[in-house]
């Protein structure tokens with residue numbers, strides 16, 4: 288546990304107070320960090336200002352939602368304007384949702400229908416899993432070790448299992464990620480290692496005629512930043528086609544983060560269903576699933592799979608999403624995001640080579656992760672093998688070091704960072720310099 292050195296007394300005091308009315312003083316597991324989380328007062332563009340008046344260049348981006356930066360004036364104005372028209376919410380169909388659905392079908396490969404949800408990626412994933420089971424009449428879901436797909440029990444396994452509990456790397460155990468999930472639910476969850484096409488084939492053989500779907504993040508951002516290779520995605524597509532299972536891409540984090548067609552679109556692999564959220568409305572709450580008409584029309588009231596939710600397709604979020612798409616297309620945001628992510632990773636890895644230390648920055652588009660004690664992370668085990676107390680302490684020390692110098696990085700279990708359209712080359716180069724300084728200062732701890 289690393290103490291926070293610059294003045295964050297206001298955050299400390301607010302946390303003390305918050306602990307008396309909120310679980311651990313926060314509104315979700317990923318918001319806490321020891322010794323207390325930094326509480327923010329204002330955010331604008333790439334800047335985040337904490338309650339003590341410290342300003343940070345921010346690489347948290349609202350858990351990846353703020354792809355255009357915080358408080359984007361045009362997006363916010365679209366929301367204000369919708370508020371003036373409809374207030375907050377009415378709950379009957381409205382023109383905005385049709386306009387958005389048409390645009391989403393146009394940009395997302397394989398999207399013939401979309402189903403808007405209430406806001407959380409969890410909702411969209413839940414529908415995808417249920418649809419896969421309904422469409423196939425089969426029970427089992429294959430998920431990737433280290434992948435996170437929301438907080439509900441159907442996918443509540445092996446997000447961050449201990450290596451002892453996780454067992455055989457090629458046939459991982461299904462390890463619950465929470466108490467309170469029925470064992471019978473998790474008995475239908477089969478866990479596969481990332482980037483191991485042969486292991487996936489073996490799992491299909493072992494559970495022949497039982498697999499409803501394969502759920503994959505095409506970039507495993509849940510474990511930092513691990514690109515799923517083309518061979519694995521192609522194999523998953525082929526096995527699903529062969530056995531009549533559905534391929535589901537969880538693009539909640541990767542979708543709308545870089546290009547508009549998602550990581551699946553970039554890889555050229557089309558899923559049967561995709562789940563999206565986070566960046567689509569630049570921080571306003573919106574999630575949805577999209578996919579083949581034949582499957583999507585199983586949703587009620589067209590089909591027998593229940594689909595509901597009071598705030599589904601909330602008009603204010605839908606207005607935000609439409610404006611976000613406009614701005615992204617007009618300003619050609621995607622190439623800049625890729626450029627900045629590549630620049631950060633190349634700079635950090637060059638510094639690492641010069642110093643001869645054991646660390647790596649992996650980037651895919653605008654998301655990057657700095658891992659210590661290794662030079663390549665291709666699956667959850669590569670990360671977990673290094674993730675002992677020493678490496679955790681280094682992760683924490685890097686975060687504290689950056690904060691003291693006005694850069695905010697948020698840790699979930701790794702230091703994963705999000706670049707937004709408001710960052711520029713100077714930000715990227717400054718970050719590289721700081722990380723290089725940190726690596727130099729911890730040369731011994733990171734010796735090869």
Ligand code: PMP
Nearest residue numbers: 407408409435436437537539540
């Ligand atoms: N899938 C992925 C890949 C995610 O990153 C997340 C959220 N971090 C979810 C699903 C769940 O989304 P939400 O928290 O919005 O319900």
